[in-house]
Amino acid sequence: MLQLKQITKVFNEGTLDEKVALKHIELSLQPGDFVTIIGSNGAGKSTLMNIISGRLAPDTGEVVIDGKDVTTMSEHDRARYIGRVFQDPMAGTAPNMTIEENLAIAYNRTVRRTLQFGVTKKRREFFKETLATLQLGLENRLHAKVGLLSGGERQALSLLMATFTKPHVLLLDEHTAALDPARAQLITNLTKQIVEQYRLTTLMVTHNMEQAVQLGNRLIMMDGGQIIFEASGEEKKKLTVEALLQEFQRIRGSQFASDRAVLV
């Protein structure tokens, strides 16, 4: 479904600020895989997300989605295959447009935009049904401007908008990190429900190790631009936060506990 071949990315190459963000990343996701990625700040997680989504171009290597090489494809063209939720709840929605208008925009992720109305009677019904699955009552507020929603509601809407058109790959970039614990839990549960419902191939970056252990069928730990640990299947199921921390110390010999990755 998603293949990363020998991805390398260097920032400010040839200057004093040179930083190797990704080193020969190899990763392959099978259809329906739900991979959680953890790692300390500067490990290259966000760079990896940006390279998959097309916001950044890799220096070397290929991004392949569904057998198609999309490495040179622009971000907006590639968006046909990719659904994305950002860390900032404000980032995934248009605040001055209504809920139904936002959904209409998301609906056109896969369908070419034309001069027909974005919100039709039929689509409104569809939007209502889809919104109802969030169980937040948003289906009764179709005409409310999204800027009026709370952070949690906006992030739930962003999640729905990124997923209801069944993307080939779903990218979740610390999408619960900016929310309070209760909201974060709500979004986590919704994520689980939606990913299972649509059987989405998902890549989720998180700082929350507990979340990384609970969700998904595979787990990847990154550090210094490399994948340093991987667990899947039964091994992943048995993982605990303590085991992960020990694993990290064994590999890197450093105190993982020194940064905010220990938001257990």
Added chain:
Amino acid sequence: MITALFSSVEAGLLYALMALGVYISFRILDFPDLTVDGSFVTGAAVASVLIVGGANPFIASLAALGAGFLAGCATGLLHTKGKINPLLSGILMMIALYSINLRIMDKPNVPLLQQETVMTIITEAFQRFDQALTTFIPFVPKTWAIIVFGVLLVTIVKVVIDLFLKTEVGLALRAVGDNKKMIASFSGNTDRLTIIGLGLSNALVAFSGALIAQYSGFSDIGMGIGMIVIGLASVIIGEALFGAKTIVRATLAVILGAIVYRIVITLALRVQFLETGDVKLITALIVILALVVPQMVATRAEKQRKARKRGAAVASTQADYESV
């Protein structure tokens, strides 16, 4: 006096098209586009030259609309492909258009007084109706034709804009101004949308320029100076007076804003002390007032609301004490 007000409404309606263009760039795309000063004249120049050359004035006006679209697209290209800051792209295009406009007109001023224009055609078509009206209405403007034509035209343009902004492309266009990152993640080509949006905006501006030239009987190389401020004044006055909750409401507000602006200027110029040259200063003051006053009103209302709440709270605690 009444005649002066009447003609300011006429002019206001024609300028409203320009204001709608500014609304699209300034509010919908969130792009402060200064191309307007140039593209307004481009519209006037293209239409005038074609009319003098014997073209049908309606076709000449449509050609002006097309020229404005191209000018706007050029600004869009400068910004999106050339990665030039929005303000600077507009300024560059504005200055470039000055020379282009001179080339189109071949001289600084093209008179249209002896020519058949959109205005003369509709005035003629309206003659019977005008004669009939004079028997009913005591005060007599020269003709009702331009007002009726203006209202019809502006209404059509308004409705088309309202509908367009509800289409899939229109929604994407609005999202570009609201959250670029978001629309890009939903397959929206932000570059292309910005270029189209600026094209549409300047098409309206140039169309307005073409009609104003025919209305005032000439096109002049300097007629666009300060046009962007007049457009902004209309948008801001309109929004302040009539609200902008929805698109439908906002476009109406912009049109009414353009008319109010013309009326205010006409009235201001009747004050003995003020001279024609003061128009720009008055415009600036109007915009400042329209920006500042609503804020002050809102702050005061908020303060009063809080004071009332405090008062109520104090009263209830006192009541509590007394009851104890």
